[in-house]
Amino acid sequence: MTDMGWINGAITGARPAAIGALLRYFRNLDTAEEAFQEAALRALKSWPANGPPRDPAAWLILVGRNAALDGLRVQARHTALPPDEVLSDLDDAETPLAERLDGSHYRDDVLRLLFICCHPDLPATQQIALALRIVSGLSVAQIARAFLVGEAAMEQRITRAKARIARADVPFEAPGAAERAERVGTVASMIYLVFNEGYSAGGDTARSPLCDEAIRLARLLLRLFHTEPEIMGLTALMLLQHARLAARFDAAGEAILLEDQDRTLWNRRMIAEGLALIDKAIRHNQPGPFQLQAAIAATHSRAVGAADTDWAGIDALYAALERMQPSPLVTLNRAVATAKLHGPEAALSMITPLEERLSGYYYYFGARGAFLAQLGRLAEARAAFDRAISLADTPAQAAHIRHHLDGLLRPA
Amino acid sequence: MLYAILCYHDEDVVWSWTKEEDDAVMGRLAVVRERLAPVIGPSARLLPTTAATTLRKSPEPIVIDGPYAETKEQLLGFYVIDVEGLDAALDVARQLAAANPGGAYEIRPIALYQPDKRVP
Numbered sequence: 001m002t003d004m005g006w007i008n009g010a011i012t013g014a015r016p017a018a019i020g021a022l023l024r025y026f027r028n029l030d031t032a033e034e035a036f037q038e039a040a041l042r043a044l045k046s047w048p049a050n051g052p053p054r055d056p057a058a059w060l061i062l063v064g065r066n067a068a069l070d071g072l073r074v075q076a077r078h079t080a081l082p083p084d085e086v087l088s089d090l091d092d093a094e095t096p097l098a099e100r101l102d103g104s105h106y107r108d109d110v111l112r113l114l115f116i117c118c119h120p121d122l123p124a125t126q127q128i129a130l131a132l133r134i135v136s137g138l139s140v141a142q143i144a145r146a147f148l149v150g151e152a153a154m155e156q157r158i159t160r161a162k163a164r165i166a167r168a169d170v171p172f173e174a175p176g177a178a179e180r181a182e183r184v185g186t187v188a189s190m191i192y193l194v195f196n197e198g199y200s201a202g203g204d205t206a207r208s209p210l211c212d213e214a215i216r217l218a219r220l221l222l223r224l225f226h227t228e229p230e231i232m233g234l235t236a237l238m239l240l241q242h243a244r245l246a247a248r249f250d251a252a253g254e255a256i257l258l259e260d261q262d263r264t265l266w267n268r269r270m271i272a273e274g275l276a277l278i279d280k281a282i283r284h285n286q287p288g289p290f291q292l293q294a295a296i297a298a299t300h301s302r303a304v305g306a307a308d309t310d311w312a313g314i315d316a317l318y319a320a321l322e323r324m325q326p327s328p329l330v331t332l333n334r335a336v337a338t339a340k341l342h343g344p345e346a347a348l349s350m351i352t353p354l355e356e357r358l359s360g361y362y363y364y365f366g367a368r369g370a371f372l373a374q375l376g377r378l379a380e381a382r383a384a385f386d387r388a389i390s391l392a393d394t395p396a397q398a399a400h401i402r403h404h405l406d407g408l409l410r411p412a
Numbered sequence: 413m414l415y416a417i418l419c420y421h422d423e424d425v426v427w428s429w430t431k432e433e434d435d436a437v438m439g440r441l442a443v444v445r446e447r448l449a450p451v452i453g454p455s456a457r458l459l460p461t462t463a464a465t466t467l468r469k470s471p472e473p474i475v476i477d478g479p480y481a482e483t484k485e486q487l488l489g490f491y492v493i494d495v496e497g498l499d500a501a502l503d504v505a506r507q508l509a510a511a512n513p514g515g516a517y518e519i520r521p522i523a524l525y526q527p528d529k530r531v532p
Contacts, residue, residue, distance in 0.1 A: 005433050005436075006513055006514050009425045009426075009428050009429055009433065009514075010422070010425050010514065012425075012428045013422055013424035013425035013426075013428045014422075014424070014425075052513075052514060055484060056422070056425075212430075216427065216428060219427065219460055219462050220424075222462040223461070223462055223478075226462075226477045226478035227476075227477045227478075232462075232477075235462065269459075272459060273459045273460065273463050276459060276463040277462070277463055280463070280465055280477060283475070
């Protein structure tokens, strides 16, 4: 790695704490972001010559704060002084910085930043865009590409989110315990949405970095809530799913089913981390949807080959998930395990009642077609597969079903 | 003389590396390891502290989620080396540092070393 590679890594790593602290000083997202950007520019000039500072976040906060204050002073000469509350936190600028920058301050700052990006007044799309821009530091162009919208539209989405937060008059104090728990849940959901955007995009290089970004955000959240089993579950779930990336698509970009994947391509380090986290979570005896989904992914990860999969265990975990969070999609997934345990007939009768609610859902007809094909009901299977193709979101999905259709034509 | 080289760095930085950056660092470290094969013994890279669990050895041991110490830089891995003395140990650390800048190495003499009995 070049000097620049290391420096960019340090700036990215320090970003959440630094922007969080700058937001505490200036109480304005734009000012905090501009201050950080100025500090990052100065770091790129100063660090290669002087070497990296011992605490990059503290360096960026101090330099960013001073730069922004200079900016405010220059502005003040041209315009009226900024309102008192903007500067109220700066009176004690003499307080030794070190004292304000201990670990616990970082934690509060990062948490406040995450809570603000996931403000309940914001729709999920804006929460995601804001978190990726402010916390992760992705460029507007990168986020726009990842969400398949134009750059101007994404810029507007982020500006609107910031304006809404400014209007909402967000309190800067940490919320009480009950509200805190609720908002942590919102942050976790936002992170999982980011992950799924990347995951469903598969091999698309503009979108798959979203998975890494989501995992980074989850580790950040987990460091703030070391003992929260659902955050462990969320982090584990994403690691275990992302670990399969290299095995999920063939050279032509076509999806490879879990049972057909080359398991030697699975990322063992991510799996080890995911399994460690799910082990930790289970000790708490407070199951939740993320933990259950992670436990399902962990069961697949532990199977040496597809034939070694503990389908009874997976079926039981899906049953628990169905009770906790009833949803036709959970039942659809459970049916795959049921098919392995009790045959396609049982699976088919499990999913048939879902047809009305999943009538626009590609995976429903894909699974239905597969169960029918296993039962030798080929005409019905063909109809289900045709329906799945018409509902496919990506060429890879359509190609996958065509592959199944070809299979129907071949004599068994 | 046996020393442990304990690797400290900000895990936010290290776990923010892209795969390319990570591979590049690992590639350069592999070259150093090759060059220093006679002195470098076992080594380990640790998963993030979020995966850690701590057992407090109170009379009734308590299990705590997370690392033992909350610090700005975390223990991310270690090497065991066998060299003449401190100067030689520092030389090894300098060569590793050149391949993997950022953070710090703590060079700590080993009092008792029990090699892995599973490996003949």
